[in-house]
Amino acid sequence: MVVQMENFKAIQYGRESVIRQLDSYQESTRDVLGNIRRLLFDLRGEPAEAMEFVPRLRRRLREYESRYAISATLRVSANWPRQLAAQAAIHLSSIVEEALSNARRHGGASRVNVSLSVAVGQIAVLTVKDNGRGMELLWGESAGLGIIGMRERVLLLGGELQVLPTTPRGTVLKAAFPKERLI
DSSP, X not given: OHHHHHHHHHTTTTOHHHHHHHHHHHHHHHHHHHHHHHHHHHHHTOOHHHHTHHHHHHHHHHHXXXXXXXXXXXXXXXXXXXXXXXXXXXXXXXXHHHHHHHHHHTTOOSEEEEEEEEETTTEEEEEEEEOSSXXXXXXXXXXXXXXXXXXXXXXXXXXXXXEEXXXXXXXXXXXXXXXXXXX
C-alpha cells in the first residue's frame, strides 16, 4: 500500500494538497505496520525495539529528512550496545523523537546530528544537536512538557539529561546513562 501510494503521488505533480494527504496516509499505514510488527514480536517474546534500535533510528532519521527537508545524520560508536533492553529502546526512541520535534517546531533547524557513544567508565551517551534558533530557557518551572517527559525517561534509565544552547546557534541535548542500564 505504501509503495502504491508513492507511485500515485508521482503522477500528482503540482497538486500539493493531494500529495500532503497521501503523505499522511502513508505515515498512518507505516504506523499500523509498525504496530503489527511489534505485536508479532511480542507474541513471539522478542522485543522488536531492543533488537532493531539502531536500524529503526536510521530509518526514522531518513523519514525525518524526507518529510521535513532537514538534514539528519546518525553516528554510532563501535562500542555502543548491539542490543538494548526493550524498555531502554522505547525510552531512547521517545527521547530522540521529542528532540527531533523540538528542533523542527521550536528551533527551525536545518540540520540535526544524533550520536550514540560510550564514554570512559561505561557511560552510554545519546546526543542530539541541531543548528536551530537555540533555547532561551535551560531548566526551571517554565520547561515544556517535552523536556519534562525526556527528563523523566532519562531518570527512569538512571541517567542525567542536559539541554543547552550552543554557540553561535542551536541546541544540544545530552543524555548519559550507565551502559548496564541499557542492556
